Amino acid sequence: MPSKRDYYEILGLSKSASLDEIKSAYRKLAMQFHPDRNKEAGAEEKFKEISEAYAALSDPQKRQVYDQYGHAGFDQRFSQEDIFRNADFGDFQDLFRSMGFSFGEMDEDSHFGGMFGSMFGMPRRQTGRHLQAEVSVTLQEAAKGASRTIEYRRQAPCDTCSGSGARPGSGLKDCAKCHGRGQVQQVRNLGGFGRIATVAPCQNCRGRGQIPGRECEECAGRGYRAKEESIEVKIPQGVDDGMRLRLSGLGEMGPDGPGDLLVRVHVRPDERFEREGEDLHVQVPISYTMAVLGGKVRVPTLDGEAEMSVPAGTQSHTVLRLRGEGLPRLHGKGKGDLLAQIIIEVPKRVDERQKELLRRLDEEGKEKKKGKWF
Ligand SMILES: [Zn+2]
Ligand SMILES: [Zn+2]
Numbered sequence: 001m002p003s004k005r006d007y008y009e010i011l012g013l014s015k016s017a018s019l020d021e022i023k024s025a026y027r028k029l030a031m032q033f034h035p036d037r038n039k040e041a042g043a044e045e046k047f048k049e050i051s052e053a054y055a056a057l058s059d060p061q062k063r064q065v066y067d068q069y070g071h072a073g074f075d076q077r078f079s080q081e082d083i084f085r086n087a088d089f090g091d092f093q094d095l096f097r098s099m100g101f102s103f104g105e106m107d108e109d110s111h112f113g114g115m116f117g118s119m120f121g122m123p124r125r126q127t128g129r130h131l132q133a134e135v136s137v138t139l140q141e142a143a144k145g146a147s148r149t150i151e152y153r154r155q156a157p158c159d160t161c162s163g164s165g166a167r168p169g170s171g172l173k174d175c176a177k178c179h180g181r182g183q184v185q186q187v188r189n190l191g192g193f194g195r196i197a198t199v200a201p202c203q204n205c206r207g208r209g210q211i212p213g214r215e216c217e218e219c220a221g222r223g224y225r226a227k228e229e230s231i232e233v234k235i236p237q238g239v240d241d242g243m244r245l246r247l248s249g250l251g252e253m254g255p256d257g258p259g260d261l262l263v264r265v266h267v268r269p270d271e272r273f274e275r276e277g278e279d280l281h282v283q284v285p286i287s288y289t290m291a292v293l294g295g296k297v298r299v300p301t302l303d304g305e306a307e308m309s310v311p312a313g314t315q316s317h318t319v320l321r322l323r324g325e326g327l328p329r330l331h332g333k334g335k336g337d338l339l340a341q342i343i344i345e346v347p348k349r350v351d352e353r354q355k356e357l358l359r360r361l362d363e364e365g366k367e368k369k370k371g372k373w374f
Contacts, residue, residue: 004071007053015067019058026054030092052080055087085198126206128155128224128254136266137235139273143302143327145237149230150263155253156227158219163253165223166212173213175205182209206255224253233263238278238330241267272300278327278336285345286310299340301325308340316344 008015011025030051031037035044056074057063062083066074135148157163166172174180183199201207215221231250243265251259267275274281284299294312298305299322306322319341326336350358 004075005049006071007056007066010049010053011057013057017057022054022057026050026058027092027095030054051089052083055083055089058088059086082198126255127257128252128259130259131251131261133261133263134266135233135235135263136268137239138268139270139275140302141235142239142267143237145239146235148233148235150233150261151228151230152261153226153228154251154261155224156229157253157258158216158223158225160218161212161216161223163223164212165216165219165221167214167216170213172210175202175209175211177204178202178209180209182207222255231261235265236330238328238332239265239267240277240330241265241275273302275327278329280326280336280338282338282340283343284308284340285343286314288344288346290314291316291342291344299338301338302327306338310342314342316342318342 008017011017011022011029013021013025017025030047033043033047033050035047038047055062056066056078062074062078065077069077131152131154133150133152135150137146137148158165161168164172175182178184182202182205184202186198186200202209205211212221216223219225229250231247233245233247235245245263245265247261247263249258250261272282280302282300284297286295286297290297290310291314292312294310294314296307297310299308301322302325306325308320308322310320319339322338322340324335325338328335
């Protein structure tokens with residue numbers, strides 16, 4: 001394990017810093033490195049580091065141990081969980097939430113995982129696993145929105161006991177281990193620093209304080225059992241390839257509730273259109289004559305066809321824009337554009353008469369050029 005940096009150094013403080021100084025240093029750094037704001041590599045690690053330093057130094061008892069024994073002695077006495085347990089993050093929790101940052105979320109998918117679970121003295125919630133599914137749609141479906149039925153197997157709430165784990169009619173009774181309190185006290189010895197008492201959720205009843213009078217036979221008291229599910233997923237219009245939809249609560253059931261079902265959407269490549277965000281690119285072949293004289297050409301769109309004017313004297317590979325013929329913006333208003341690239345097609349075969357006409361055209365062109373230049 002790499003050696004840890006000094007907690008004071010991490011927060012940019014001197015050893016004599018006051019609690020107010022510790023708080024204000026943490027506030028400043030946390031705003032800077034919060035992973036919801038700072039997307040740079042290493043920001044999350046940095047955020048964890050400053051949070052740990054703050055948790056340790058803002059608690060007078062822990063700070064005293066740290067000052068006297070340094071990291072080595074501190075780590076012997078406090079586990080990562082101990083450091084965050086009962087730490088006073090109250091002010092910051094509100095501050096971050098008011099800014100729309102996540103903080104203390106119990107979701108295993110969030111940035112912080114178990115760290116913040118123990119930070120607030122709460123047990124890490126054992127929600128069930130997230131499950132994954134994949135669907136694929138055509139570009140047209142991505143433009144219009146679609147729906148798919150997903151069939152999968154998961155641990156789902158037991159129908160017999162409605163997820164309570166209790167045999168119907170048998171009711172609930174107080175947990176014998178915690179006497180219905182849902183919590184048990186744990187006393188830890190801190191060497192020369194006396195003992196600290198912490199309160200932890202009761203393992204026997206998972207903090208609920210009550211257990212089933214008699215276990216449900218269908219699910220053996222767990223409250224959930226394997227089940228085949230069939231659910232319809234709405235795919236929003238404008239969906240991009242690789243996007244993930246979260247169907248909350250439809251994952252595996254666990255002791256403290258279900259995880260989520262995460263559906264990855266694949267948008268299949270299209271033969272005609274190339275997608276770039278909300279815009280579409282398409283190639284439109286036109287004849288040499290049309291390029292010279294101008295005219296109207298039919299352009300494929302997602303819905304069918306559109307007519308487009310080609311100005312006289314259009315060069316090959318010119319891009320013309322058809323507004324609003326692209327894809328709808330996801331969760332927004334309006335649509336992207338269709339960008340049509342003009343490709344001048346050179347005929348592969350011409351007959352004698354056409355050859356003659358072209359030669360005459362060429363001669364005339366040369367004459368004109370001469371006249372222009374001389
Ligand atoms: Zn049951
Ligand atoms: Zn209990």
